[in-house]
Amino acid sequence: MIRNGRPYAIWPKPLPDNWPARKYVKHATFLLDTVASVCLNGFMPMYADAYASLSQRLVHACSSIRRIRSRMNELASAYNEFVDLKEQLAAYTEQLNNLKGVLGPEHFRKIQAEDATDIIGNTSEISPSPATMREQMPLWLALKEYLSASGECKVGEAEDFLCWLGFPNVRRQSIESALRRHPETFRVRKVGREKFISLKGA
Numbered sequence: 001m002i003r004n005g006r007p008y009a010i011w012p013k014p015l016p017d018n019w020p021a022r023k024y025v026k027h028a029t030f031l032l033d034t035v036a037s038v039c040l041n042g043f044m045p046m047y048a049d050a051y052a053s054l055s056q057r058l059v060h061a062c063s064s065i066r067r068i069r070s071r072m073n074e075l076a077s078a079y080n081e082f083v084d085l086k087e088q089l090a091a092y093t094e095q096l097n098n099l100k101g102v103l104g105p106e107h108f109r110k111i112q113a114e115d116a117t118d119i120i121g122n123t124s125e126i127s128p129s130p131a132t133m134r135e136q137m138p139l140w141l142a143l144k145e146y147l148s149a150s151g152e153c154k155v156g157e158a159e160d161f162l163c164w165l166g167f168p169n170v171r172r173q174s175i176e177s178a179l180r181r182h183p184e185t186f187r188v189r190k191v192g193r194e195k196f197i198s199l200k201g202a
Contacts, residue, residue, distance in 0.1 A: 096124060101133030102145045104166050134167075140178035142167055144185055144199065152198035155179075 100108055108130040112120045128136075139162075146158055155175055162170045179186045179197060187200045 097128055097133050098137070098141060098145050100124075100128065100130040101137030102142045102165065102167070103130065104134045105130040107165060138178075139167070139170065139174055140182050140185070143175065143178055143197075147186075147197065147199045148202070151202070152196050155195045155197055158197065 103111065112124075115121070142162060143158060146161060147153070150157075150161075155172060159170055159172055159175055179188055185200060187198045189196050
């Protein structure tokens with residue numbers, strides 16, 4: 001408390017130089033607690049509502065965090081499965097579009113017409129169309145899709161098949177060039193004068 005015209009009664013006197021460190025800490029803690037108490041008692045009536053609101057918000061924030069964490073733990077398994085399925089869907093959608101490009105409009109429509117279950121028609125999106133995918137598809141990607149279905153084959157066999165599908169500008173030289181530009185994708189082995197090609201990792 002403050003006495004009339006006097007400093008705080010708790011104002012410290014000069015401290016002995018020979019006190020141990022723990023005694024200095026204890027004395028300093030006492031002074032800080034006392035000063036904080038004086039300040040709080042003096043200002044609390046003015047800010048009581050705000051202080052109470054902050055206290056309630058603190059409790060609410062902590063309870064919300066615990067509730068959300070608990071719910072997240074419950075949903076973690078389902079969420080991870082959702083993420084996995086989303087990645088698989090993207091991969092199969094890419095494969096579908098690549099197959100549109102390899103087959104081209106004519107063969108895609110033929111296979112779709114022969115599909116008794118109509119699963120192709122019910123699943124395949126109108127866009128991108130087989131014609132669009134054929135125009136956009138590079139030769140190396142068409143070759144990759146063919147090898148994923150055929151396995152290892154001769155370069156000439158890949159050339160003949162892609163030509164039969166109507167893939168434009170297919171020559172042995174263009175296939176050789178695609179193989180050289182994408183060594184990370186294709187494996188090439190020579191048996192005598194013949195080259196056999198396959199996908200790496202297959």
